[in-house]
Structure formats: structure tokens, C-alpha cells
Amino acid sequence: MTGLLALFRNIFSTFLILTVSLSAQSYPDSKVDELLRKGIDKIINQNYDDAKKIFSELDKVRNDIPLGKIYLAATEIAKSYDYELPYNHNLITDYLELAKSISKKLIEKDKKNIWNKYFLALTEGYIAYYDAIRGSWLQAISTGLNSISLFEDILETDSSFHDAYIAIGTFKYWKSAKTEFLNWLPFVDDEKDLGIKFLTIAVKNSSYNYHLAVNSLIWIYIDRERFGDAIELAEKALIKYPESRIFRWGLARAYEDIDTQKAINEYFKVLNSFPDTLKSNNINEVTLKHIIAQQYYKIGKKSEAKKLCEEILKIRNYSDYEKDKLEKRLKRVQTLYKELNSY
Template identity: 60%
Template sequence: MERFSSGVWMNECMYEYIQSFNHSIIQKLRTDLLSNKYFLALIFFCISFSFTTAQVYPDPKVDSLLHSGIEKIINQKYDLAKKDFVILDKKFPELPLGKIYMAAVEIAKSSDLASLYNSKFIRQKLEEAKEISENLIDKDEYNIWNYYFLALAKGYDAYFNALNGEWLSAFGEGVTSINLFEHCLEIYPEFHESFIAIGTYKYWKSKETQFLGWLPFVDDEREEGIKLLEKAIGHSSYNSYLAINSLIWIYIDKGESEKAVKLAQSILEKYPKCRFFRFGLARALEDIDLRKSIDEYYKILNSFSESEKPNRYNEILLKHLIAQQYNKLGEYQASLQLCNEILSIKNLTDYEKQKLEERLERVKKLQKELQ
């Protein structure tokens, strides 16, 4: 499966959390699992936007602002989304949600557009949100939403640490986040907000730790994870797209790309401009119809506005993917032309060079094979 960068490119990032039992296993997990960024992003995405499902927050004003802001993030209207969350924070300063989602917007925007993160702002908001959440739990340990707030904040913190290569911190915060989601289910077994994060985690944790399958205490929870996601779809009122997004990538992983295409097409009917979901569709189509896959990748490439194009990362990334599909089709000249276009791009910033170093080597290799 093609590995992508963070944010919009969902198949390079996933959460990699697993209990280790000796030094050698820890090292293998860090190398083979925590570096798999696809796992990080998918868990993050599900944790990040799973708030306003069937059990909406009791205050309708809070729910309305959350729903509005989240919809805008999904539609890549980041500045408008941030305004909603700033209002939420000002009107409800006793809740951590405004701060959590102000950080979320910054992460989503920078990930989508492959730009530098506003790290100081993101970390500050998440720390403040965790502190508020912990204080709320101290005041009312029976309120399920207080634990959900903390799970959400720690989930974002884990993801952001992973984006910055801080794997041990990401591991610790990520496991704690999942444990908090599980605690929500202990309080209320039908708390569907937890199903999406836990279901995705269970599937990919089991998938990525198959090499430990001979151990008696390592269970294969992939089917259980899928069932949780399917249950989330059946009970969600606003965010069934989260479980759908997870299942798209799970079906691709299982070799059931036809199912992935059907799911992706269904969600794109509601969010036709969403690059997250269109990428899932494009990747699934690689296994079914390469020309249609190319068409979808071009749609993503052409979806960026002029104001969203200062960074060349996305252009190079997508052109390389398209070149690979042309190569599979035997249309070598079209593939070579794209490789030449990529390698003719000059004056990359240090940030772009760092992010693209490995990919540019792969482009050069493909170009050499085609000449």
C-alpha cells in the first residue's frame, strides 16, 4: 500500500500502540509500528471528529458550534472552522472543547496543505484543555463527557507528538486516550463516540502485531474492531462518515477494495470536495480500475486553490502517485513525463526537501527505469 504523509493523506499515518514485554520487542515495535504514520492518522482522524454522533452534547449551543466547525474542517474551510471554535471557547470557557478544536484546526490545515505546524499554539491549547478536563473529572467523576474530553485532548496530543517524531510520548498519550474511551464504555456501553476510535485501534493494532500472534496474551481483534465500526455507522446521526473512513482503509487492507469504493463513493456524495475521502477512493480504485484511480488523483491535485499551493509537496506527491499508475498501465511516456516534471521543480525549501527526500529518490529511480 502506498505510504502518504500526514493529514489529508490518510495512508501514511496510524496510531501504533501496543504493550511490549522486553527490550527487543520494544525496539521492534518502535521501528516497525510507531513509524507507520498511516496508523496514526486514521486513529487520530477518528478520535478527532467523533464528538457529535448519536449522543450529542446536552447543551444545544455547544452542539451547534461543534457541528458547524467540524463540518467546515471536513470541507477544508479551516479559517471559518477556527472562528466557530473561538466563539465556542469564549462562550463556554469552562469546557475544553473550544481549545481542543482550535488546536485541531491548526493540525488539520497544516497536515492537509503540508505546511509548518504552529507548534507553540497547538501545544498550549492542548495542555490547557487537558488541565480543564482533569479538573472537570475531579469535580464530577461520574460524568461521561468529562472523560471523553480528556480522551479527545490526549488523542490529539498523541497524534501531534507522533507528527514531530516524539514516539514515546505519542505511545503513552495514545494508550491513555484509548483507555479513557474504554472507560466511557464502562460507564455507558452504548456510548458510540468510543466505538470509532476503539474499533479502528483494535483492527490496526492486531494487524500490525501479527508477528506476536504466537503469544497467548496477544489476541487478534480485527473482526471485533470491524464490528464496532459497523455498529457506529448504524447508530451515528452526524458522524457515520468517521466509521466509513476507517472501514474504507480496512477494506483496502483486507483486499476488499470493491467495498472500499462503494463506501467512499457514498460519503463523497455528501462531502464531494473532501480530499480525505477522495484519496481513499483513489487508493481503492488502484486495485480495480487504474484509469479511474488516475482520474481521482487528478481531482485531488486540482482541488487546491491558488492560496493553498505555496507548498510543492502535494504536487510532487500526487504526480508521483499518478506516474506509478501510468507505469502499471504500460503508458511509460506519460509516467516519464510526470517524473521529469517533478524533478524539474527547483528552489524547494529546506522543509520541503526534508519531507520529500525519500520520495524524490523513488521518483529518480522510476525515471531511470523508464528512460
């Protein structure tokens, strides 16, 4: 199932950072448009409490549309994903089910309204991603395909709706990349290049929020070993959002195969960027220190790698949630530490 998880993480990573590129198609209500833009900026800069306030206001101002509820759910998912905290399942599910119900009713009233279809596509995308990270694979696949199908319908209606290019392009690339072993079959198409093309279109045309497609492209370029392209994209995104861990983590990964010391520096920036209130959260600390230790080991800085392993192995106050999430990684840390001690 790890392959499926990787597929869904990449297909719907765009939803995590909010797949709304609103420059090419702004929502007709200027107040809604304004609140969406502000809320999106807050999420990308990890100001989750501010984002919740903005999307709560949006939900009050226009409770006849589902955007407030969609983005309240998105904020909860993004915060838990970023901070490695347990998901508030009941709250997230309530937001998304209400959003889905509102979206379907709007479509029943006006099937030709592209925004109504977009609301449902976006909601289905979030539901699919959330199902995937909780291990509900069959449901995630079904809902995810529904989301992509809706985005394809949107694109057929309006080819300038560049948000659809982001979702479809991301899906086409990772679907093909994770099923390459089947590409020899006559009925299985290799759509990786088409996926990159769609995302490139979104980047070029979504001038205000083009960075929402950038995150997908960063990881696709890394997957294609186009590390220079990944670095260029990540650095451009960080000019606008210098505090964003999403883009800096991608930048650090891209540097691993170009300049390992720079990768280490970037990973340390990510590690040190978490708020003080999360100092007791062990998952990100262990994960990042292990990654950095591996990079040190790769360039022969064994004492630095050993020190980080020792810091990890000294941690004792794991919660049950953290123990479950870190079980396999801690075993790899112990293996690396033993190897370092053998020198």
C-alpha cells in the same frame, strides 16, 4: 519506526477528521452542539479559516469546557496535515495543554459525568497523534493508551456512546494488524475482526456524523484488500462531502487495485482541489504526481508517466522543510524516470 508511524497515523486518523459522532449523543448545551456541528462540517470541507472562527466563538461562549480549545488545535493539525505545512507547535501545544487541564479539573468536580471523561479522552488522543507525527514515540504510545483506556471506561458506562466505538475499534484493528507476527503468542489477541465490528456499529448508529468512522473503515478495508467495500464507503461519504480530500484520497487508493484509470482520475481531482494560494507548496504536488506516474506506468502509459516525472524533476524552489519531507520520494522519482528512459 515507520511501522509505529503507520500504526499511529491509522489509529488516530479519526481524530484528524474529528472523532465526534454527535447524533447518538448530542452535548446537552444546544449552542455548543450547534457550533460543533458547524465547525466539524467546515473542517471536513477544508474551510479551515471558517472553522477557526466557529471554534473561537465556541471557546468564548463556553470557556468552562475544553471543546473550543480541542477543536482549535484540531483545526491547526488538520490544516497543516492537509496542506503539508509545518505545524504551529506552540499554538497547538498551548491549546491541548489548556484543554487537558480543564478536563482534569472537570473530572475532579464530577467523576460520574461521562462528557468530562470524554473531553480528556479526546484531548489525550490528539496529544498522542501530534506526538507520533513529531516522532515522540514513547510519549505517543503512553498517551494514546491512556486515551483508549478512557474511551473504554466511557463505553462501559454508556454502550450507546458510539464515539467510543470509533476510537476503540480503530485502535484494536491497527494494533493487531501491525503486530500480526506476534499473534501466535498465547497472550496476544488478534482483534482485527472486533475492531471492524466496533467501527461498523459506529457507522450504523452515528447517523449524523457516521462518516467519521467511515474514514477508518475505508483504510481498514484497503488493508484487508476489500477494495469494493472501501469504494462503496468512500463514495457514500463523498455524496455528503464532495469536496473532501480525505475521502477522495481513500477512494483513489481503493481504485488502484480495481480500476487503475479511475484511480488516476481521482488522484488528479485531489491534486487540482488545493487552493491557488498553495500553488507554491511542492509536497502535495510531488507526492500526487509521483503516485499518478506510478499508476500510469502500471497500465503501460509510459509517456504520461515520464511527463509527470519530468514535471517533478524540473521543480527547483524547494524550501528546507520540503527538501526534508521529499528527500526519499524524489529519489524514487529519479529511479522511475531512469527506468522509463530505458525503454
